[in-house]
Amino acid sequence: MSDWGPVFVAVVLFVLFTPGLLIQIPGRNRIVEFGNFQTSGVSILVHAILYFALICIFLLAIGVHVYVGQ
Template structure:
């Protein structure tokens, strides 16, 4: 029996929090830009912090588990 919860949560958040895919914080011309497909170093850093915080909340604090088998 495998626990797929951490894998699913990590992949989903990685795809959704890719800078420039859905939003970019901070943007190149504004504070938040949507679907611009461009990024910067500070944007990558901010999105990394958001990713780490959300993964920590979902996997450690809430304890999401998806079992197969």
């Protein structure tokens, strides 16, 4: 059996935390901006820290596993 849990969690979090795609923290004009398709260095750093924290929680603390195959 293949464990696809880490792959699934990483892809979903990557899409959700891509700066400027859905949400940007901090934004250029406000603290939070939605769907502006722009980014900054500070925003990349904040999103990277949030991504790292959540992926550690989901994979190490909770231990998400999705088994696919025979």
